[in-house]
Amino acid sequence: MLISSLRGRLFAGLTVFIVGTGVAAGYLAFRWAFEEAIELQDAILLQVGSLASKSHLTDLPAEGSIDGEARVVIDELTPRPGDPAPAGSLPRLPQDLPDGLQTIKRGAEQWRILVRTRKDGSRVAVGQPTANRDEVAQDSALRTVVPLGLLVPGLMLLIGIVIDRSLRPLSKLAERLDAKQSAHLEKLPTDGIPKELLPFVASINRLLDRIGTMFDKQRRFVADAAHELRSPITALSVQVENLERAGLSEDGRVRLESLKAGIRRTAHLLEQLLALARYDADADAEMPDSEFDRIVKEIVADLLPVAQERSIDLGFARIENVSVRGDPVALAMLVRNLIDNALRHTPAGGRVDVSLFRQGEAVTLQVVDTGPGILDAEIDRIFEPFFRGSRSRGDGTGLGLSIVRRIAEWCHGSIRLENVGPPDGPGLSACVTFTAVSETTSQA
Numbered sequence: 171m172l173i174s175s176l177r178g179r180l181f182a183g184l185t186v187f188i189v190g191t192g193v194a195a196g197y198l199a200f201r202w203a204f205e206e207a208i209e210l211q212d213a214i215l216l217q218v219g220s221l222a223s224k225s226h227l228t229d230l231p232a233e234g235s236i237d238g239e240a241r242v243v244i245d246e247l248t249p250r251p252g253d254p255a256p257a258g259s260l261p262r263l264p265q266d267l268p269d270g271l272q273t274i275k276r277g278a279e280q281w282r283i284l285v286r287t288r289k290d291g292s293r294v295a296v297g298q299p300t301a302n303r304d305e306v307a308q309d310s311a312l313r314t315v316v317p318l319g320l321l322v323p324g325l326m327l328l329i330g331i332v333i334d335r336s337l338r339p340l341s342k343l344a345e346r347l348d349a350k351q352s353a354h355l356e357k358l359p360t361d362g363i364p365k366e367l368l369p370f371v372a373s374i375n376r377l378l379d380r381i382g383t384m385f386d387k388q389r390r391f392v393a394d395a396a397h398e399l400r401s402p403i404t405a406l407s408v409q410v411e412n413l414e415r416a417g418l419s420e421d422g423r424v425r426l427e428s429l430k431a432g433i434r435r436t437a438h439l440l441e442q443l444l445a446l447a448r449y450d451a452d453a454d455a456e457m458p459d460s461e462f463d464r465i466v467k468e469i470v471a472d473l474l475p476v477a478q479e480r481s482i483d484l485g486f487a488r489i490e491n492v493s494v495r496g497d498p499v500a501l502a503m504l505v506r507n508l509i510d511n512a513l514r515h516t517p518a519g520g521r522v523d524v525s526l527f528r529q530g531e532a533v534t535l536q537v538v539d540t541g542p543g544i545l546d547a548e549i550d551r552i553f554e555p556f557f558r559g560s561r562s563r564g565d566g567t568g569l570g571l572s573i574v575r576r577i578a579e580w581c582h583g584s585i586r587l588e589n590v591g592p593p594d595g596p597g598l599s600a601c602v603t604f605t606a607v608s609e610t611t612s613q614a
């Protein structure tokens with residue numbers, strides 16, 4: 171039998187042990203108490219026997235308070251005239267019984283008999299049915315076993331509680347590990363942890379440390395690679411500008427344009443990669459307060475020409491003066507990515523509504539568009555780097571939403587994407603929520 175849980179193993183092992191010990195102890199206690207009670211009854215027989223051998227006693231009188239079955243019966247083996255017949259309808263005892271204690275069959279029952287010979291040669295027997303003696307002995311023996319019988323379940327309950335308590339730090343530890351997000355790899359605390367678990371916690375902490383170092387290395391590699399690629403891309407751009415001035419044929423100009431577009435896309439990808447690597451860093455960095463409404467207005471103003479070019483109605487549904495704790499450059503990047511996505515996926519003639527408002531302690535930025543929305547099957551993967559949905563339009567990198575989410579989390583906020591169904595949709599609503607900074611709460 172294999173029990174996979176430590177709790178189960180401990181409990182099963184201890185239960186087997188306790189029940190086993192309990193049964194053995196119960197059996198022994200019963201036997202000893204039983205034998206003791208039988209010996210006690212023999213002693214009584216001996217006492218009554220010695221009384222009966224001293225004087226000529228007939229049957230002991232039946233006292234009201236004595237259990238009739240427990241009574242000791244006295245028989246004269248050599249009856250004199252006038253002696254009463256043996257009690258009830260018991261057959262007479264044989265004359266030739268030897269002196270002393272013995273167990274014999276008398277009628278249908280077993281009897282325990284003590285035979286004595288008096289000085290005058292007459293003989294007397296005192297006796298009790300063994301069934302009665304056994305019953306009395308069993309009763310008293312059972313009474314010694316009862317407390318044991320109560321002790322075993324009591325002990326098992328206690329053990330269950332102790333095991334549960336002792337193993338609680340383990341489940342707590344697992345919960346803490348599960349709650350860890352990849353970006354926050356701070357060590358597990360060691361105080362309050364049982365001694366046996368300390369080496370385990372220490373090695374988990376060393377592992378977390380190594381993972382943290384690995385993350386750092388990976389981040390630095392991406393940032394360095396993107397950074398290193400910037401110079402050749404800039405050099406390429408300069409060369410393209412030079413070519414433009416060199417006076418090309420019509421065909422050459424067309425090709426040059428597509429080369430320029432390619433270089434722009436690559437430069438954009440590099441910027442996004444750099445951003446992704448940058449905002450992955452230390453989440454506990456000290457954040458300044460930023461006037462979020464000003465940032466949002468700037469980005470919207472910046473993107474208005476793009477919206478007009480695509481005949482999309484970009485505007486504010488609601489805007490309040492709010493500040494949030496966060497890096498302004500990062501916040502601007504977040505807003506730009508969201509509105510850029512909305513503009514890119516909304517067909518000509520559609521709308522993109524931006525709202526910024528405060529509700530209690532929460533500041534919400536909402537960007538709602540009238541595009542196709544995101545397929546339900548893809549909505550879980552949409553924040554993965556380089557993932558682009560099957561309905562994506564334009565030449566994106568698939569990094570935008572990853573960056574948005576990292577920035578939101580970096581600034582202790584969260585993002586939620588939701589498809590807007592009919593009658594207001596189809597479309598996508600992107601909501602980013604931050605904690606408000608308390609001072610600036612006046613309405614615009």
Ligand SMILES: Nc1ncnc2c1ncn2[C@@H]1O[C@H](COP(=O)(O)OP(=O)(O)O)[C@@H](O)[C@H]1O
Pocket residue numbers: 507511512513515539541542543544552557558559560561562563565566567568569570571572598
């Ligand atoms: N407003 C939107 N409407 C519809 N689909 C969207 C919208 N925003 C993002 N998506 C989907 O999410 C994918 C990932 O977005 P993102 O990470 O910004 O990458 P990119 O914009 O570079 O494609 C997009 O490829 C697109 O399929």
Ligand SMILES: [Mg+2]
Pocket residue numbers: 507510511566567568569570571
């Ligand atoms: Mg995007």
